[in-house]
Amino acid sequence: MTEPTADSGFETRAVHAGQAFDSTTGAVIPPVHFSTTYAQDGIGGLREGYEYGRSGNPTRTALETQLAALEGGAHALSFASGLAAEDALLRAALKPGDEVLLGNDVYGGTYRLIARVLGAWGVSVRVVDMSDLDAVRAALEERPARIVWVETPSNPLLRITDIAGLARLGHDAGALVVVDNTFASPALQQPLALGADVVVHSTTKYLGGHSDVVGGALVLNDDALYGEAKFLQFAVGAVSGPLDAWLTTRGIKTLALRMQRHSENAQEVASFLSSHGSVAHVYYPGLPAHPGHELAARQMSGFGGIVSVALADAASARRFAESTRLFQLAESLGGVESLMNYPDEMTHASVRGTELAVPPEVVRLSVGVESIADLLADLDQALARR
Ligand SMILES: Cc1ncc(COP(=O)(O)O)c(C=O)c1O
Secondary structure, X not given: OOOOOOOOOHHHHHHHOOOOOOOOOXXXXXXXXXXXXXOOOOOOOOEOOEOEOOOOOHHHHHHHHXXXXXXXXXXXXXEOOHHXXXXXXXXXXXXXXXXXXXXXXXXXXXXXXXXXXXXXXXXXXXXXXXOOHHHHHHHHHHOOOOEEEEEOOOXXXXXXXXXXXXXXXHHHOOOEEEEEOOOOOOOXXXXXXXXXXXXXXXXXOOOOOOOOOOOEEEEEOOHHHHHHXXXXXXXHOOEOOHHHHHHHHHHHOOHHHHHHHXXXXXXXXXXXXXXXXXXXXXXXXOOOOOOOXXXXXXXXXXXXXXXXXXXXXXXXXXXXXXXXXXXXXXXXXXXXXXXXXXXXXXXXXXXXOOOOOOOOXXXXXXXXXXXXXXXXXXXXXXXXXX
């Protein structure tokens, strides 16, 4: 098997990029390399550049090759978590005194990392609704930012940002444009092709896909920034372990199939909830009434597996979140199993009282790949509870 090329189809790249069979045994699945150190052919005589597990590991390289191929980037780096990947990127790109312009609807931990960890080192953060490009333009005219950082679809309100438009605005203002592509995954959206500079992932979610491995990644084209981030990966050491890298690689091979089913099920769930009398509002870009529907249809090849809903009030939202049986009440998203999340007290508790606070009547659903009839029946019985 030769390595797939940039012209190979997405599914071919997902299955084969970085996954050549083992040349010594012919094993179709490349082995997991647990060795922490590598024999040298004389001092400094490294085989394939491997020296020590923190600086490089063949199983991690296989994952990084696969990730770069999926996002259409020149380089990828894999980390122990999504936040570790974000931290490496932020420290590679920023210096004290720099500012990050951040979407007002992002994972709470991203805000916490920039405001509370990097804040102590002189980095500041400003928040804007990235789905409103006029607001972004005004914010950049008021003051430059070193990084413009967006999640689209956003977490948890599923706002859609025009990545190409944002990239133009960011670049005109001299900023690095970063897209957290965790919600869409490269199967549905490829931000580098739309003009973004860096793609960030919590591979814990759809890429891993089975809720059994925490990880993160960066994908980018710029050689110098890649060099800086790779240096931090090595010098700080938040690398993914070999088994974690291998599990992520295995998950990625079925990414396209899973995203298709996640999107189909989520569309049905969103339609069902929209027509239910107890639901005040449904946030899902696949619904024609969603303000970002047409944009999402253009820049994505499916609408994804996350649906958020607003109920009448916080008490109803809490009751709904606690009343499903098949949807399990748990943080995280993107696994094959359906999950319920009450953002205000769970994933987004760290941004309570800030501009990023999530309304307390909102519940976020990660719609899995189970039989749709069972999912709808579960939601129906949960909404019937009073
Ligand atoms: C959109 C998004 N980005 C980043 C992260 C952080 O990733 P991790 O939990 O793997 O550190 C999360 C985690 O929930 C997320 O949802």
